[in-house]
Amino acid sequence: ADRYDAPTREKHWQQAWELKSLFEASEDDQRPKYYVLEMFPYPSGRIHMGHVRNYTMGDVVARYMRARGHNVLHPMGWDAFGLPAENAAIERGVHPAKWTYDNIATMRGQLKSMGLSLDWSRELATCDVEYYHQQQKLFLDMLAAGLVDRKTRKVNWDPVDKTVLANEQVIDGRGWRSGALVEQREQPEWVFKITDYAEDLLDALQDLDRWPEKVRLMQANWIGRSEGLIVRFETIEGTAPEDFATIEVFTTRPDTLFGAAFLAIAPDHKLARAIASTDRDSQAFIDECHHHGTSAAELETLEKKGFDTGVRVAHPVIEGAELPVYIANFILMEYGTGAIFGCPAHDQRDLEFARAYDRPVTPVVLPPGEDPSTFEIGEEAYTGDGVMINSDFLDGLAMADAKIAMADRLAARTSDGAPQGVRKTEFRLRDWGISRQRYWGCPIPMIHCETCGIVPVPADDLPVKLPDDVSFDVPGNPLDHHPTWKTVACPNCGGIARRETDTMDTFVDSSWYFARFCSPRASVPTDTNAVGYWLPIDQYIGGVEHAILHLLYSRFFTRAMHKTGHVTIDEPFRGLFTQGMVTHETYKDADGKWLLPEEVTLRDGKAVQVKTGAPVTVGAVESMSKSKKNVVDPDNIIGAYGADTARWFMLSDTPPERDIEWTAGGVEGAHRFLQRVWRLVGEAADKGAAPGTPAPVESGTEAEALRRAAHKAVAGVTGAIEKLRFNTAVARSTSWPTRSRLRCRASAKQSEDDLKFAMREAAQLLARIAAPMVPHLAEECWALLGNEGLVAEQPWPEADSALLTEDTVTIAVQVNGKRRDELTIARDASKEDIEAAALGLENVTRAIGGRKIKKVVIVPQRIVNVVA
Numbered sequence: 001a002d003r004y005d006a007p008t009r010e011k012h013w014q015q016a017w018e019l020k021s022l023f024e025a026s027e028d029d030q031r032p033k034y035y036v037l038e039m040f041p042y043p044s045g046r047i048h049m050g051h052v053r054n055y056t057m058g059d060v061v062a063r064y065m066r067a068r069g070h071n072v073l074h075p076m077g078w079d080a081f082g083l084p085a086e087n088a089a090i091e092r093g094v095h096p097a098k099w100t101y102d103n104i105a106t107m108r109g110q111l112k113s114m115g116l117s118l119d120w121s122r123e124l125a126t127c128d129v130e131y132y133h134q135q136q137k138l139f140l141d142m143l144a145a146g147l148v149d150r151k152t153r154k155v156n157w158d159p160v161d162k163t164v165l166a167n168e169q170v171i172d173g174r175g176w177r178s179g180a181l182v183e184q185r186e187q188p189e190w191v192f193k194i195t196d197y198a199e200d201l202l203d204a205l206q207d208l209d210r211w212p213e214k215v216r217l218m219q220a221n222w223i224g225r226s227e228g229l230i231v232r233f234e235t236i237e238g239t240a241p242e243d244f245a246t247i248e249v250f251t252t253r254p255d256t257l258f259g260a261a262f263l264a265i266a267p268d269h270k271l272a273r274a275i276a277s278t279d280r281d282s283q284a285f286i287d288e289c290h291h292h293g294t295s296a297a298e299l300e301t302l303e304k305k306g307f308d309t310g311v312r313v314a315h316p317v318i319e320g321a322e323l324p325v326y327i328a329n330f331i332l333m334e335y336g337t338g339a340i341f342g343c344p345a346h347d348q349r350d351l352e353f354a355r356a357y358d359r360p361v362t363p364v365v366l367p368p369g370e371d372p373s374t375f376e377i378g379e380e381a382y383t384g385d386g387v388m389i390n391s392d393f394l395d396g397l398a399m400a401d402a403k404i405a406m407a408d409r410l411a412a413r414t415s416d417g418a419p420q421g422v423r424k425t426e427f428r429l430r431d432w433g434i435s436r437q438r439y440w441g442c443p444i445p446m447i448h449c450e451t452c453g454i455v456p457v458p459a460d461d462l463p464v465k466l467p468d469d470v471s472f473d474v475p476g477n478p479l480d481h482h483p484t485w486k487t488v489a490c491p492n493c494g495g496i497a498r499r500e501t502d503t504m505d506t507f508v509d510s511s512w513y514f515a516r517f518c519s520p521r522a523s524v525p526t527d528t529n530a531v532g533y534w535l536p537i538d539q540y541i542g543g544v545e546h547a548i549l550h551l552l553y554s555r556f557f558t559r560a561m562h563k564t565g566h567v568t569i570d571e572p573f574r575g576l577f578t579q580g581m582v583t584h585e586t587y588k589d590a591d592g593k594w595l596l597p598e599e600v601t602l603r604d605g606k607a608v609q610v611k612t613g614a615p616v617t618v619g620a621v622e623s624m625s626k627s628k629k630n631v632v633d634p635d636n637i638i639g640a641y642g643a644d645t646a647r648w649f650m651l652s653d654t655p656p657e658r659d660i661e662w663t664a665g666g667v668e669g670a671h672r673f674l675q676r677v678w679r680l681v682g683e684a685a686d687k688g689a690a691p692g693t694p695a696p697v698e699s700g701t702e703a704e705a706l707r708r709a710a711h712k713a714v715a716g717v718t719g720a721i722e723k724l725r726f727n728t729a730v731a732r733s734t735s736w737p738t739r740s741r742l743r744c745r746a747s748a749k750q751s752e753d754d755l756k757f758a759m760r761e762a763a764q765l766l767a768r769i770a771a772p773m774v775p776h777l778a779e780e781c782w783a784l785l786g787n788e789g790l791v792a793e794q795p796w797p798e799a800d801s802a803l804l805t806e807d808t809v810t811i812a813v814q815v816n817g818k819r820r821d822e823l824t825i826a827r828d829a830s831k832e833d834i835e836a837a838a839l840g841l842e843n844v845t846r847a848i849g850g851r852k853i854k855k856v857v858i859v860p861q862r863i864v865n866v867v868a
């Protein structure tokens with residue numbers, strides 16, 4: 001055949017691997033272990049190009065490390081609980097389980113067609129009872145260890161869908177599905193006490209030196225450590241309700257205290273509640289505040305509004321000065337003390353508030369180069385560094401020193417026996433609320449009894465299984481309106497009790513699946529030996545969109561599992577790599593409707609619709625998304641060109657952390673290149689030496705040059721894969737096919753055998769170094785070359801270091817001072833050898849044209865001039 005029929009041959013090789021169970025891993029103390037994992041997919045229906053990119057990268061690492069002699073674990077599973085399954089149930093009447101498992105079947109087939117070196121025997125889905133049963137055990141262990149809490153928290157409530165919404169599901173104050181105005185509700189929920197580990201999760205980031213700096217920074221910001229001060233303000237007698245002799249605020253800027261213009265408390269602050277209980281206007285204001293979402297980002301952009309409570313406090317360091325206390329919509333109850341002092345000159349929110357409520361704006365930090373007598377604050381607060389002004393004993397101090405001086409002063413002063421200022425470290429990180437009022441999730445194994453309170457389900461009664469017979473006809477949580485599921489005997493008193501109907505956030509499922517992969521069928525969450533052997537993960541690969549939540553939750557969960565005796569490590573991911581996205585041009589027709597790439601073609605350099613020839617507007621290159629239709633189905637690509645083409649394209653040209661643009665031309669190019677490799681290897685198989693022929697190659701020959709190119713490719717690819725520079729690996733492995741043109745220019749000097757040997761060796765090496773990237777084609781080439789066994793079973797080749805150092809030089813050859821050709825020859829070649837080689841060149845003979853050679857001038861390593 002003159003074409004490599006990838007789609008057919010790929011199936012053949014996939015079967016060959018499967019037949020030998022090549023990728024099934026088991027613990028083996030004789031070999032170093034290597035655990036490589038890509039973030040497991042959500043079974044949404046079909047795999048997309050983002051998956052192809054992610055899993056190809058992981059597969060290169062897995063296959064490479066296996067060849068390097070490691071015992072590799074490379075598993076795959078499904079992040080299978082979640083809302084879309086319930087939406088499918090609501091919209092199409094399919095049961096979430098059926099929808100999910102059907103999708104898994106489709107996607108498993110698609111992943112298999114990619115030829116990934118996965119251990120499918122370890123496959124798991126988080127919606128398998130077998131999996132969530134173990135998760136319920138972990139929950140109970142965490143409960144016993146004091147890591148679970150029940151807290152009342154403010155949530156976004158959709159009154160139509162009767163469900164809690166995440167902040168991202170609130171769009172312009174309305175539910176994303178129902179469009180109903182969202183209400184804020186207080187609701188008890190189960191939380192994991194991730195804040196117990198805030199400090200540790202932050203500090204340990206320093207040791208994660210194989211993580212992208214960017215991700216560590218994002219996590220650090222998310223955890224958000226703030227060193228500050230709690231300042232106690234005394235209320236002026238007669239202005240505040242009883243029990244409110246002081247108000248505590250948290251500040252990171254005690255240096256600005258002389259610029260304080262007001263106090264503001266959160267609408268849910270207990271002082272606000274106390275006031276509202278007797279004052280209808282304040283209650284109305286608080287109600288109004290509850291119509292916003294609960295996110296900090298939303299509060300940031302809000303028009304700043306307040307309600308003057310009439311309460312007044314004494315300024316702690318300005319004798320006789322009083323400050324008003326407002327309830328304000330931009331103060332969060334969940335941070336610090338839920339109360340602040342506002343310094344309008346140096347905080348933008350405070351400034352906007354002060355302008356609206358006519359409070360003074362007194363600058364206390366002077367920016368460098370400003371004149372204290374003329375400096376004024378306009379539309380923008382000054383948040384930078386500077387020297388203190390208008391601040392009594394702080395005047396003239398640098399900001400940082402002023403912070404310390406004020407903190408010391410307040411710490412030393414007492415009111416009613418307590419210091420007026422206490423240093424405090426705050427974290428932005430909140431405890432992790434895991435309750436979801438949904439059906440398709442892991443049931444929280446708790447029972448509500450009227451007599452005994454809330455009691456855990458006894459471990460022996462696990463699993464708490466999801467009922468199959470559920471209805472999605474009524475809004476709300478199907479578990480809640482199931483006729484019998486909820487009713488259960490109290491494990492404590494035996495009375496009639498009610499099951500917890502909340503299920504766990506799906507982020508819980510993905511916080512330990514990597515540990516479960518070590519012993520996926522164990523009757524305990526983790527098998528000690530297995531996790532001891534495999535964990536931590538050596539290389540984790542996934543999208544940067546998970547840089548914060550998933551990775552942080554997993555880091556916490558690993559600590560929790562450590563505390564409860566399920567693992568012995570704290571950090572689950574030793575190496576992390578975040579790959580870029582896959583992008584594509586966008587297309588629209590004349591009516592502004594999005595078009596699929598396959599509906600568009602180029603005619604005379606213009607984009608037109610395939611069917612009608614109507615013009616198409618080509619839009620921006622954006623990450624592939626169904627909504628803009630700029631998607632290419634991996635199945636179509638694999639069906640037409642084979643998986644190796646898709647893999648090769650995904651790895652080539654673009655650095656792996658950057659976005660890669662998918663183009664039809666690029667795919668064609670990748671395909672043509674792979675066909676060419678196959679043809680060249682075929683030729684090498686025909687014309688090259690038989691397997692096992694030893695042949696020391698003479699130096700200075702074309703054969704040697706070919707050997708050098710091949711060994712350089714080995715070294716280059718090795719180094720590139722080690723550093724996860726996949727695009728470089730691709731570039732380096734292509735050098736041989738380019739170089740192999742040399743075979744046609746076999747010089748007189750080299751023996752036929754040398755060339756044969758070099759050709760074969762180069763082809764062999766190419767098959768081996770290309771195997772991690774294009775494993776099927778590599779097998780095909782390996783077989784073409786007459787080798788036994790599979791390339792997937794071969795060790796990684798070593799480059800011959802003698803061939804890596806450059807010991808040839810290229811020198812120009814002139815005839816009568818005119819450049820006619822060049823010569824590649826050993827660096828230490830004798831003058832006689834150089835002369836002979838130069839005179840043997842065809843171009844040189846022609847230029848001499850039968851004239852008599854008067855003299856040959858040779859400057860070794862530089863130039864040859866033939867004087868005729």
Ligand code: ANZ
Nearest residue numbers: 226250251252253256331332335336338340343346347
């Ligand atoms: C006075 C002040 C003056 C402040 C100034 C800032 C600038 P980070 O760095 O994020 O920790 N704050 C405290 N608790 C708050 C709450 N519950 N809701 C909204 N804002 C709150 O931010 C700390 C600063 O955020 C604190 O320092 C406080 O305002 C405000 F020129 O105190 B500052």
Ligand code: ZN
Nearest residue numbers: 449452490493
């Ligand atoms: Zn009871």
